Amino acid sequence: MDRFDSSPETALQWHRDGVGAALATVVQTWGSAPRRVGAQLAVGGDGRIEGSVSGGCVEGAVIVEALEAIDDGRHRMLEFGVSDDDAFAVGLACGGTIRIFVEPVGPALPVDMLEDLVQARAMRTALAYEVNTRTGDRRLVRGGYPDRMRMDRSGFEEDGVTFVAVHNPPLRLIVVGAVHIAQALVPMARIAGYDAVLIDPRDAFAASDRFPGETILRDWPDEAVAQLGLDTRTALVLLTHDPKLDDPALQAALAAEVFYIGALGSTRTHAKRVDRMTAAGFTEAQIARIHGPVGLDIGAAGPAEIAVSILAQMTGVLRGRVS
Template sequence: MDPYLLRKLNTERAARRAVIHLTDLGDGRDRVIREGDPVAGPLGEAVTGAFRSGRSVLAEVEDRKFFLNVHLPPARIVAIGAVHISQALAQMAGVAGFDITIIDPRTAFATEARFAGIDLRADWPDDVFSSMPLDRYSAMVAVTHDPKIDDPGLIAALEAGCFYVGALGSRKTHAKRVDRLTALGFDQAIIDSIRAPIGLDIGAATPAEIAVAILAEIIQSLRHRSLAATAPPDRASA
Protein backbone atom coordinates (compact mmCIF):
# COMPACT_ATOMS: atom_id res chain seq x y z
CA MET A 1 0.00 0.00 0.00
CA ASP A 2 1.10 3.52 -0.76
CA PRO A 3 2.56 5.12 2.43
CA TYR A 4 0.19 8.08 2.09
CA LEU A 5 -2.84 5.79 1.95
CA LEU A 6 -1.51 3.79 4.89
CA ARG A 7 -1.20 6.95 6.98
CA LYS A 8 -4.69 8.02 5.96
CA LEU A 9 -6.11 4.62 6.85
CA ASN A 10 -4.41 4.59 10.24
CA THR A 11 -5.54 8.15 10.96
CA GLU A 12 -9.16 7.30 10.20
CA ARG A 13 -9.07 4.13 12.29
CA ALA A 14 -7.48 5.95 15.23
CA ALA A 15 -10.30 8.50 15.08
CA ARG A 16 -12.93 5.71 15.12
CA ARG A 17 -14.13 6.47 11.62
CA ALA A 18 -15.23 3.72 9.25
CA VAL A 19 -13.22 3.29 6.05
CA ILE A 20 -12.81 0.86 3.18
CA HIS A 21 -9.49 0.21 1.50
CA LEU A 22 -10.61 -0.37 -2.09
CA THR A 23 -8.25 -2.15 -4.50
CA ASP A 24 -8.82 -2.67 -8.22
CA LEU A 25 -7.49 -6.19 -8.72
CA GLY A 26 -6.98 -5.53 -12.43
CA ASP A 27 -4.50 -2.67 -12.31
CA GLY A 28 -3.65 -2.62 -8.60
CA ARG A 29 -4.83 0.92 -8.05
CA ASP A 30 -6.25 1.54 -4.60
CA ARG A 31 -7.85 4.24 -2.50
CA VAL A 32 -9.34 4.78 0.94
CA ILE A 33 -13.08 5.53 1.12
CA ARG A 34 -14.50 7.05 4.27
CA GLU A 35 -18.06 6.21 5.28
CA GLY A 36 -20.26 8.89 3.76
CA ASP A 37 -17.98 9.59 0.77
CA PRO A 38 -20.00 9.51 -2.49
CA VAL A 39 -19.31 6.51 -4.74
CA ALA A 40 -21.58 6.26 -7.77
CA GLY A 41 -23.13 3.33 -9.58
CA PRO A 42 -22.87 -0.40 -8.89
CA LEU A 43 -19.53 0.05 -7.14
CA GLY A 44 -21.23 2.48 -4.76
CA GLU A 45 -23.85 -0.17 -4.00
CA ALA A 46 -21.10 -2.66 -3.17
CA VAL A 47 -19.40 -0.09 -0.94
CA THR A 48 -22.66 0.64 0.89
CA GLY A 49 -23.30 -3.05 1.45
CA ALA A 50 -19.81 -3.58 2.80
CA PHE A 51 -20.09 -0.66 5.21
CA ARG A 52 -23.42 -1.95 6.51
CA SER A 53 -22.30 -5.55 6.97
CA GLY A 54 -18.81 -4.73 8.19
CA ARG A 55 -17.43 -7.61 6.11
CA SER A 56 -14.62 -7.41 3.57
CA VAL A 57 -15.78 -8.64 0.16
CA LEU A 58 -14.68 -9.30 -3.41
CA ALA A 59 -16.98 -7.38 -5.77
CA GLU A 60 -17.23 -7.76 -9.54
CA VAL A 61 -18.48 -4.55 -11.16
CA GLU A 62 -18.74 -4.07 -14.92
CA ASP A 63 -16.19 -6.82 -15.67
CA ARG A 64 -13.74 -5.45 -13.12
CA LYS A 65 -12.90 -7.02 -9.79
CA PHE A 66 -12.43 -5.01 -6.62
CA PHE A 67 -11.43 -6.05 -3.12
CA LEU A 68 -13.14 -4.06 -0.41
CA ASN A 69 -11.20 -4.31 2.84
CA VAL A 70 -13.58 -2.94 5.48
CA HIS A 71 -12.39 -1.29 8.68
CA LEU A 72 -15.21 -0.46 11.08
CA PRO A 73 -14.63 0.88 14.58
CA PRO A 74 -15.69 -1.68 17.21
CA ALA A 75 -19.30 -0.82 17.98
CA ARG A 76 -19.86 -0.24 21.68
CA ILE A 77 -22.81 -0.02 24.01
CA VAL A 78 -22.92 2.48 26.85
CA ALA A 79 -25.59 1.68 29.43
CA ILE A 80 -26.59 4.30 31.97
CA GLY A 81 -27.79 2.38 35.00
CA ALA A 82 -26.33 -0.64 36.79
CA VAL A 83 -29.70 -2.38 36.97
CA HIS A 84 -30.91 -5.92 36.30
CA ILE A 85 -31.48 -5.16 32.61
CA SER A 86 -27.88 -3.98 32.31
CA GLN A 87 -26.59 -7.13 34.00
CA ALA A 88 -28.26 -9.29 31.36
CA LEU A 89 -27.36 -6.91 28.52
CA ALA A 90 -23.69 -6.92 29.53
CA GLN A 91 -23.48 -10.69 29.15
CA MET A 92 -25.34 -10.76 25.84
CA ALA A 93 -23.41 -7.84 24.37
CA GLY A 94 -20.12 -9.69 24.66
CA VAL A 95 -21.54 -12.74 22.88
CA ALA A 96 -22.81 -10.49 20.06
CA GLY A 97 -19.41 -8.85 19.68
CA PHE A 98 -20.10 -5.49 21.30
CA ASP A 99 -17.90 -3.73 23.84
CA ILE A 100 -20.02 -2.46 26.72
CA THR A 101 -19.57 0.09 29.48
CA ILE A 102 -21.93 0.42 32.43
CA ILE A 103 -22.19 3.84 34.11
CA ASP A 104 -23.95 4.53 37.39
CA PRO A 105 -22.93 6.92 40.19
CA ARG A 106 -24.98 4.89 42.67
CA THR A 107 -22.32 2.74 44.29
CA ALA A 108 -24.92 0.45 45.85
CA PHE A 109 -25.76 -0.71 42.30
CA ALA A 110 -22.42 -0.28 40.53
CA THR A 111 -20.48 -3.06 42.23
CA GLU A 112 -17.89 -5.49 40.91
CA ALA A 113 -19.88 -8.35 42.42
CA ARG A 114 -22.83 -7.54 40.12
CA PHE A 115 -20.74 -6.73 37.02
CA ALA A 116 -17.70 -8.97 37.24
CA GLY A 117 -15.38 -8.57 34.26
CA ILE A 118 -17.42 -5.67 32.83
CA ASP A 119 -16.16 -2.12 32.21
CA LEU A 120 -17.99 -0.49 35.12
CA ARG A 121 -17.81 3.23 35.91
CA ALA A 122 -19.23 4.24 39.31
CA ASP A 123 -19.38 7.88 38.33
CA TRP A 124 -21.64 10.50 36.77
CA PRO A 125 -22.05 10.22 32.98
CA ASP A 126 -20.65 13.70 32.31
CA ASP A 127 -17.45 12.83 34.16
CA VAL A 128 -17.07 9.57 32.23
CA PHE A 129 -17.65 11.19 28.83
CA SER A 130 -14.98 13.81 29.46
CA SER A 131 -12.39 11.06 28.94
CA MET A 132 -14.47 8.60 26.88
CA PRO A 133 -16.37 10.62 24.27
CA LEU A 134 -19.26 9.04 22.38
CA ASP A 135 -19.36 8.79 18.59
CA ARG A 136 -21.33 7.44 15.62
CA TYR A 137 -20.38 3.89 16.57
CA SER A 138 -21.74 4.15 20.11
CA ALA A 139 -25.17 2.97 21.28
CA MET A 140 -26.71 4.70 24.30
CA VAL A 141 -29.03 2.77 26.63
CA ALA A 142 -30.56 4.79 29.49
CA VAL A 143 -32.35 2.63 32.04
CA THR A 144 -32.17 4.21 35.50
CA HIS A 145 -35.60 5.96 35.46
CA ASP A 146 -33.78 8.90 37.10
CA PRO A 147 -33.54 12.01 34.87
CA LYS A 148 -30.54 13.31 36.83
CA ILE A 149 -28.59 10.25 35.69
CA ASP A 150 -30.23 9.34 32.37
CA ASP A 151 -30.51 12.81 30.81
CA PRO A 152 -26.76 13.59 30.69
CA GLY A 153 -26.22 10.32 28.84
CA LEU A 154 -29.03 11.00 26.39
CA ILE A 155 -27.84 14.56 25.77
CA ALA A 156 -24.28 13.40 25.11
CA ALA A 157 -25.53 10.67 22.77
CA LEU A 158 -27.75 13.00 20.76
CA GLU A 159 -24.95 15.55 20.41
CA ALA A 160 -22.48 12.85 19.31
CA GLY A 161 -24.83 11.36 16.69
CA CYS A 162 -24.81 7.88 18.22
CA PHE A 163 -26.27 5.25 15.89
CA TYR A 164 -28.69 4.17 18.63
CA VAL A 165 -30.25 6.05 21.53
CA GLY A 166 -32.83 4.27 23.69
CA ALA A 167 -34.48 5.09 26.99
CA LEU A 168 -36.56 3.03 29.39
CA GLY A 169 -39.87 4.37 30.65
CA SER A 170 -43.57 4.73 30.01
CA ARG A 171 -45.07 7.08 27.44
CA LYS A 172 -45.80 9.53 30.25
CA THR A 173 -42.19 9.36 31.41
CA HIS A 174 -40.96 9.88 27.87
CA ALA A 175 -43.28 12.85 27.33
CA LYS A 176 -41.63 14.58 30.29
CA ARG A 177 -38.23 13.65 28.85
CA VAL A 178 -39.19 15.21 25.52
CA ASP A 179 -40.21 18.40 27.32
CA ARG A 180 -36.84 18.60 29.04
CA LEU A 181 -34.89 18.03 25.83
CA THR A 182 -37.04 20.54 23.96
CA ALA A 183 -36.33 23.11 26.64
CA LEU A 184 -32.62 22.49 26.08
CA GLY A 185 -33.03 23.41 22.40
CA PHE A 186 -32.96 20.00 20.70
CA ASP A 187 -34.76 19.80 17.38
CA GLN A 188 -37.90 17.62 17.38
CA ALA A 189 -36.48 15.33 14.68
CA ILE A 190 -33.45 14.64 16.87
CA ILE A 191 -35.63 13.94 19.90
CA ASP A 192 -37.82 11.62 17.82
CA SER A 193 -34.77 9.46 17.08
CA ILE A 194 -34.80 8.24 20.71
CA ARG A 195 -36.17 4.71 20.92
CA ALA A 196 -38.77 4.91 23.66
CA PRO A 197 -40.23 2.58 24.76
CA ILE A 198 -36.82 0.97 24.44
CA GLY A 199 -36.25 -2.28 22.54
CA LEU A 200 -38.07 -4.16 19.78
CA ASP A 201 -41.69 -4.96 20.57
CA ILE A 202 -41.39 -8.69 21.33
CA GLY A 203 -43.61 -8.67 24.39
CA ALA A 204 -40.62 -8.70 26.75
CA ALA A 205 -41.58 -9.01 30.42
CA THR A 206 -38.46 -9.88 32.44
CA PRO A 207 -35.20 -7.91 32.69
CA ALA A 208 -33.44 -10.54 30.57
CA GLU A 209 -36.14 -10.42 27.90
CA ILE A 210 -36.00 -6.63 27.83
CA ALA A 211 -32.22 -6.90 27.39
CA VAL A 212 -32.79 -9.21 24.40
CA ALA A 213 -35.21 -6.68 22.88
CA ILE A 214 -32.71 -3.85 23.41
CA LEU A 215 -29.80 -5.75 21.90
CA ALA A 216 -31.89 -6.78 18.89
CA GLU A 217 -32.88 -3.15 18.31
CA ILE A 218 -29.25 -2.06 18.62
CA ILE A 219 -28.17 -4.60 16.00
CA GLN A 220 -31.03 -3.56 13.72
CA SER A 221 -30.01 0.09 14.07
CA LEU A 222 -26.34 -0.65 13.40
CA ARG A 223 -27.02 -2.61 10.22
CA HIS A 224 -29.55 -0.07 8.90
CA ARG A 225 -27.78 3.11 10.05
CA SER A 226 -27.47 6.13 7.83
CA LEU A 227 -24.11 6.25 6.08
CA ALA A 228 -24.37 9.94 5.30
CA ALA A 229 -21.64 12.12 6.75
CA THR A 230 -23.65 14.44 8.98
CA ALA A 231 -22.54 17.04 11.49
CA PRO A 232 -23.63 16.63 15.11
CA PRO A 233 -26.75 18.60 16.00
CA ASP A 234 -26.17 22.12 17.24
CA ARG A 235 -28.50 22.87 20.12
CA ALA A 236 -27.76 26.57 19.95
CA SER A 237 -29.26 26.77 16.45
CA ALA A 238 -32.04 24.22 16.99
Protein backbone atom coordinates in the same frame (compact mmCIF):
# COMPACT_ATOMS: atom_id res chain seq x y z
CA MET B 1 -13.53 -12.27 17.13
CA ASP B 2 -13.03 -10.13 14.02
CA ARG B 3 -13.30 -6.87 15.98
CA PHE B 4 -10.02 -7.73 17.75
CA ASP B 5 -8.17 -8.27 14.43
CA SER B 6 -5.01 -6.18 14.61
CA SER B 7 -3.37 -7.53 11.46
CA PRO B 8 -2.79 -4.09 9.80
CA GLU B 9 -1.17 -2.74 12.96
CA THR B 10 0.98 -5.84 13.32
CA ALA B 11 2.10 -5.82 9.68
CA LEU B 12 3.06 -2.14 9.94
CA GLN B 13 5.08 -2.76 13.10
CA TRP B 14 6.92 -5.72 11.57
CA HIS B 15 7.75 -3.62 8.51
CA ARG B 16 9.07 -0.82 10.73
CA ASP B 17 11.14 -3.36 12.65
CA GLY B 18 12.85 -4.33 9.41
CA VAL B 19 11.45 -7.86 9.41
CA GLY B 20 9.28 -7.33 6.35
CA ALA B 21 5.58 -8.10 6.22
CA ALA B 22 2.64 -8.98 4.01
CA LEU B 23 -1.11 -8.83 4.54
CA ALA B 24 -3.27 -11.71 3.30
CA THR B 25 -6.97 -10.89 3.00
CA VAL B 26 -9.94 -13.19 2.40
CA VAL B 27 -11.66 -11.72 -0.66
CA GLN B 28 -14.08 -14.50 -1.60
CA THR B 29 -15.24 -17.74 -0.07
CA TRP B 30 -18.10 -20.17 0.41
CA GLY B 31 -21.06 -19.08 2.49
CA SER B 32 -20.26 -20.90 5.75
CA ALA B 33 -16.55 -20.11 6.01
CA PRO B 34 -14.91 -19.96 9.46
CA ARG B 35 -13.49 -16.53 8.56
CA ARG B 36 -15.62 -13.97 6.81
CA VAL B 37 -14.63 -11.96 3.74
CA GLY B 38 -12.26 -9.20 4.87
CA ALA B 39 -10.51 -11.31 7.52
CA GLN B 40 -6.74 -10.92 7.47
CA LEU B 41 -3.51 -12.70 8.28
CA ALA B 42 -0.30 -10.75 8.86
CA VAL B 43 2.86 -12.64 7.83
CA GLY B 44 6.31 -11.50 8.87
CA GLY B 45 9.40 -11.93 6.73
CA ASP B 46 10.75 -14.33 9.34
CA GLY B 47 7.62 -16.51 9.18
CA ARG B 48 5.80 -15.22 12.23
CA ILE B 49 2.03 -14.76 11.81
CA GLU B 50 -0.94 -13.07 13.44
CA GLY B 51 -4.57 -13.48 12.49
CA SER B 52 -6.27 -16.11 10.37
CA VAL B 53 -7.79 -16.53 6.92
CA SER B 54 -9.30 -20.01 7.11
CA GLY B 55 -9.21 -21.46 10.58
CA GLY B 56 -6.11 -23.48 9.72
CA CYS B 57 -6.78 -25.43 6.54
CA VAL B 58 -4.87 -23.17 4.10
CA GLU B 59 -2.68 -21.03 6.36
CA GLY B 60 0.46 -22.99 5.62
CA ALA B 61 0.22 -22.43 1.88
CA VAL B 62 -0.67 -18.76 2.38
CA ILE B 63 2.42 -18.22 4.52
CA VAL B 64 4.66 -19.70 1.82
CA GLU B 65 3.11 -17.43 -0.83
CA ALA B 66 3.33 -14.40 1.45
CA LEU B 67 7.05 -14.97 2.07
CA GLU B 68 7.59 -15.15 -1.69
CA ALA B 69 5.58 -11.94 -2.11
CA ILE B 70 7.79 -10.19 0.45
CA ASP B 71 10.85 -11.31 -1.53
CA ASP B 72 9.62 -10.34 -5.01
CA GLY B 73 7.48 -7.34 -4.00
CA ARG B 74 4.41 -8.37 -6.02
CA HIS B 75 0.83 -8.88 -4.91
CA ARG B 76 -0.89 -12.11 -5.85
CA MET B 77 -4.30 -13.75 -5.79
CA LEU B 78 -4.47 -17.23 -4.31
CA GLU B 79 -7.30 -19.68 -4.79
CA PHE B 80 -7.76 -22.87 -2.83
CA GLY B 81 -10.23 -25.69 -3.23
CA VAL B 82 -10.92 -27.13 0.19
CA SER B 83 -11.94 -30.79 0.36
CA ASP B 84 -14.95 -31.98 2.30
CA ASP B 85 -12.71 -33.65 4.91
CA ASP B 86 -10.58 -30.54 5.43
CA ALA B 87 -13.66 -28.34 5.60
CA PHE B 88 -15.27 -30.56 8.22
CA ALA B 89 -12.08 -30.42 10.30
CA VAL B 90 -12.39 -26.64 10.63
CA GLY B 91 -16.09 -26.63 11.37
CA LEU B 92 -17.73 -26.56 7.92
CA ALA B 93 -20.40 -28.89 6.62
CA CYS B 94 -18.77 -29.17 3.18
CA GLY B 95 -15.84 -27.97 1.10
CA GLY B 96 -15.60 -25.08 -1.33
CA THR B 97 -13.34 -22.39 -2.70
CA ILE B 98 -11.52 -19.60 -0.91
CA ARG B 99 -9.67 -16.73 -2.58
CA ILE B 100 -7.01 -14.77 -0.72
CA PHE B 101 -5.26 -11.60 -1.86
CA VAL B 102 -1.67 -11.18 -0.64
CA GLU B 103 0.03 -7.75 -0.52
CA PRO B 104 3.62 -7.21 0.62
CA VAL B 105 4.01 -4.03 2.65
CA GLY B 106 6.18 -1.48 0.87
CA PRO B 107 6.50 -2.68 -2.70
CA ALA B 108 2.77 -3.32 -3.25
CA LEU B 109 0.92 -1.85 -0.27
CA PRO B 110 2.43 1.63 0.28
CA VAL B 111 3.69 2.20 3.79
CA ASP B 112 2.15 5.67 4.02
CA MET B 113 -1.25 4.25 3.06
CA LEU B 114 -0.96 1.53 5.69
CA GLU B 115 0.05 4.18 8.23
CA ASP B 116 -3.03 6.24 7.36
CA LEU B 117 -5.22 3.16 7.72
CA VAL B 118 -3.76 2.27 11.12
CA GLN B 119 -4.11 5.86 12.33
CA ALA B 120 -7.77 5.98 11.23
CA ARG B 121 -8.48 2.74 13.08
CA ALA B 122 -6.85 4.14 16.22
CA MET B 123 -8.98 7.30 15.95
CA ARG B 124 -12.22 5.29 15.44
CA THR B 125 -12.58 6.74 11.93
CA ALA B 126 -14.53 4.56 9.53
CA LEU B 127 -13.04 4.06 6.09
CA ALA B 128 -12.82 1.60 3.23
CA TYR B 129 -9.70 0.20 1.60
CA GLU B 130 -10.24 -0.17 -2.15
CA VAL B 131 -7.87 -2.19 -4.32
CA ASN B 132 -7.97 -3.31 -7.92
CA THR B 133 -6.78 -6.89 -7.54
CA ARG B 134 -5.65 -6.99 -11.16
CA THR B 135 -3.67 -3.75 -11.45
CA GLY B 136 -2.83 -3.19 -7.79
CA ASP B 137 -4.23 0.37 -7.82
CA ARG B 138 -5.48 1.15 -4.32
CA ARG B 139 -6.83 3.98 -2.21
CA LEU B 140 -8.48 4.77 1.12
CA VAL B 141 -12.08 5.99 0.88
CA ARG B 142 -13.74 8.07 3.59
CA GLY B 143 -17.46 8.62 3.38
CA GLY B 144 -18.01 6.14 0.55
CA TYR B 145 -19.73 2.76 0.22
CA PRO B 146 -22.54 3.57 2.71
CA ASP B 147 -24.29 0.22 2.30
CA ARG B 148 -21.11 -1.76 2.83
CA MET B 149 -20.14 0.36 5.83
CA ARG B 150 -23.56 0.00 7.45
CA MET B 151 -23.60 -3.77 6.95
CA ASP B 152 -19.89 -4.32 7.77
CA ARG B 153 -19.67 -6.18 4.48
CA SER B 154 -16.36 -6.32 2.61
CA GLY B 155 -16.41 -7.75 -0.91
CA PHE B 156 -15.96 -7.34 -4.64
CA GLU B 157 -17.74 -4.67 -6.63
CA GLU B 158 -19.70 -5.61 -9.73
CA ASP B 159 -16.60 -5.41 -11.94
CA GLY B 160 -15.22 -8.48 -10.18
CA VAL B 161 -11.75 -6.97 -9.71
CA THR B 162 -12.29 -4.07 -7.29
CA PHE B 163 -12.22 -5.36 -3.74
CA VAL B 164 -13.47 -3.14 -0.92
CA ALA B 165 -12.36 -3.92 2.63
CA VAL B 166 -14.48 -2.28 5.30
CA HIS B 167 -12.59 -0.89 8.30
CA ASN B 168 -15.20 0.18 10.80
CA PRO B 169 -14.42 1.03 14.42
CA PRO B 170 -15.54 -1.65 16.87
CA LEU B 171 -19.15 -1.31 17.92
CA ARG B 172 -19.52 0.19 21.37
CA LEU B 173 -22.39 0.11 23.86
CA ILE B 174 -22.59 2.67 26.64
CA VAL B 175 -25.08 1.74 29.35
CA VAL B 176 -26.11 4.34 31.92
CA GLY B 177 -27.43 2.51 34.96
CA ALA B 178 -25.88 -0.65 36.42
CA VAL B 179 -29.27 -2.28 37.02
CA HIS B 180 -30.58 -5.83 36.55
CA ILE B 181 -31.27 -5.34 32.84
CA ALA B 182 -27.67 -4.24 32.37
CA GLN B 183 -26.48 -7.48 33.98
CA ALA B 184 -28.14 -9.36 31.11
CA LEU B 185 -27.60 -6.81 28.34
CA VAL B 186 -23.85 -6.31 28.71
CA PRO B 187 -22.78 -9.96 28.23
CA MET B 188 -25.28 -10.37 25.38
CA ALA B 189 -23.86 -7.30 23.68
CA ARG B 190 -20.32 -8.64 24.03
CA ILE B 191 -21.36 -11.85 22.27
CA ALA B 192 -22.80 -9.68 19.48
CA GLY B 193 -19.46 -7.87 19.07
CA TYR B 194 -19.86 -4.74 21.19
CA ASP B 195 -17.32 -3.22 23.53
CA ALA B 196 -19.52 -2.39 26.53
CA VAL B 197 -19.03 0.29 29.17
CA LEU B 198 -21.23 0.82 32.22
CA ILE B 199 -21.74 4.23 33.80
CA ASP B 200 -23.21 4.63 37.28
CA PRO B 201 -22.00 6.89 40.10
CA ARG B 202 -24.01 4.92 42.68
CA ASP B 203 -21.67 2.57 44.53
CA ALA B 204 -24.38 0.08 45.45
CA PHE B 205 -25.26 -0.45 41.77
CA ALA B 206 -21.75 -0.15 40.29
CA ALA B 207 -20.25 -2.87 42.49
CA SER B 208 -17.65 -4.92 40.63
CA ASP B 209 -19.03 -8.22 41.91
CA ARG B 210 -22.30 -7.48 40.13
CA PHE B 211 -20.46 -7.08 36.80
CA PRO B 212 -17.34 -9.29 36.94
CA GLY B 213 -14.69 -8.22 34.46
CA GLU B 214 -16.71 -5.35 33.01
CA THR B 215 -15.61 -1.73 32.58
CA ILE B 216 -17.52 0.45 35.05
CA LEU B 217 -17.16 4.23 35.23
CA ARG B 218 -18.42 5.67 38.51
CA ASP B 219 -18.42 9.25 37.24
CA TRP B 220 -21.51 11.32 36.59
CA PRO B 221 -22.86 10.34 33.16
CA ASP B 222 -22.12 13.67 31.44
CA GLU B 223 -18.48 13.48 32.56
CA ALA B 224 -18.14 9.83 31.62
CA VAL B 225 -19.70 10.30 28.18
CA ALA B 226 -17.40 13.25 27.50
CA GLN B 227 -14.44 11.07 28.45
CA LEU B 228 -15.54 8.20 26.20
CA GLY B 229 -16.66 10.25 23.22
CA LEU B 230 -19.66 9.51 21.01
CA ASP B 231 -19.62 8.51 17.35
CA THR B 232 -21.57 6.69 14.65
CA ARG B 233 -20.53 3.26 15.96
CA THR B 234 -21.82 3.93 19.47
CA ALA B 235 -25.14 2.90 21.02
CA LEU B 236 -26.36 4.55 24.22
CA VAL B 237 -28.90 2.84 26.49
CA LEU B 238 -30.33 4.64 29.52
CA LEU B 239 -31.65 2.41 32.29
CA THR B 240 -31.74 4.40 35.54
CA HIS B 241 -35.26 5.94 35.44
CA ASP B 242 -33.60 8.95 37.09
CA PRO B 243 -33.54 12.14 34.98
CA LYS B 244 -30.59 13.46 37.01
CA LEU B 245 -28.52 10.57 35.66
CA ASP B 246 -30.13 9.85 32.29
CA ASP B 247 -30.70 13.34 30.94
CA PRO B 248 -27.09 14.62 30.82
CA ALA B 249 -26.00 11.57 28.81
CA LEU B 250 -29.13 11.76 26.67
CA GLN B 251 -28.47 15.38 25.77
CA ALA B 252 -24.90 14.55 24.79
CA ALA B 253 -26.14 11.72 22.56
CA LEU B 254 -28.80 13.87 20.88
CA ALA B 255 -26.09 16.39 19.99
CA ALA B 256 -23.83 13.65 18.59
CA GLU B 257 -24.13 11.05 15.81
CA VAL B 258 -24.60 7.87 17.81
CA PHE B 259 -26.48 5.27 15.77
CA TYR B 260 -28.84 4.26 18.57
CA ILE B 261 -30.39 5.86 21.65
CA GLY B 262 -32.67 3.81 23.88
CA ALA B 263 -34.30 4.88 27.13
CA LEU B 264 -36.12 2.68 29.64
CA GLY B 265 -39.51 3.76 30.94
CA SER B 266 -43.23 3.71 30.27
CA THR B 267 -44.98 5.72 27.59
CA ARG B 268 -45.87 8.30 30.25
CA THR B 269 -42.27 8.46 31.44
CA HIS B 270 -41.09 8.94 27.87
CA ALA B 271 -43.60 11.74 27.30
CA LYS B 272 -42.10 13.60 30.25
CA ARG B 273 -38.63 12.92 28.82
CA VAL B 274 -39.69 14.42 25.49
CA ASP B 275 -40.96 17.53 27.31
CA ARG B 276 -37.63 17.94 29.10
CA MET B 277 -35.63 17.57 25.90
CA THR B 278 -37.90 20.05 24.12
CA ALA B 279 -37.37 22.52 26.95
CA ALA B 280 -33.62 21.94 26.61
CA GLY B 281 -33.82 23.17 23.00
CA PHE B 282 -33.70 19.94 21.00
CA THR B 283 -35.74 19.69 17.82
CA GLU B 284 -38.56 17.27 17.14
CA ALA B 285 -36.35 15.38 14.68
CA GLN B 286 -33.55 15.01 17.23
CA ILE B 287 -35.92 13.81 19.94
CA ALA B 288 -37.49 11.30 17.54
CA ARG B 289 -34.16 9.43 17.54
CA ILE B 290 -34.87 8.23 21.08
CA HIS B 291 -36.29 4.72 21.24
CA GLY B 292 -38.56 4.93 24.24
CA PRO B 293 -39.88 2.76 25.70
CA VAL B 294 -36.65 0.97 24.81
CA GLY B 295 -36.55 -2.30 22.87
CA LEU B 296 -38.70 -4.07 20.32
CA ASP B 297 -42.24 -4.88 21.42
CA ILE B 298 -41.88 -8.66 21.81
CA GLY B 299 -43.83 -8.98 25.05
CA ALA B 300 -40.61 -9.20 27.04
CA ALA B 301 -40.96 -10.16 30.70
CA GLY B 302 -38.02 -9.91 33.05
CA PRO B 303 -34.54 -8.40 32.68
CA ALA B 304 -33.11 -11.01 30.29
CA GLU B 305 -35.98 -10.79 27.80
CA ILE B 306 -35.92 -7.00 27.96
CA ALA B 307 -32.20 -7.16 27.20
CA VAL B 308 -32.95 -9.36 24.19
CA SER B 309 -35.49 -6.82 22.93
CA ILE B 310 -32.98 -3.98 23.33
CA LEU B 311 -30.18 -5.79 21.53
CA ALA B 312 -32.55 -6.80 18.72
CA GLN B 313 -33.65 -3.19 18.28
CA MET B 314 -30.04 -1.97 18.29
CA THR B 315 -29.19 -4.49 15.58
CA GLY B 316 -32.19 -3.49 13.49
CA VAL B 317 -31.26 0.18 13.66
CA LEU B 318 -27.60 -0.53 12.89
CA ARG B 319 -28.46 -2.60 9.83
CA GLY B 320 -31.14 -0.23 8.55
CA ARG B 321 -34.08 -2.55 9.22
CA VAL B 322 -35.61 -0.52 12.08
CA SER B 323 -36.10 3.24 11.96
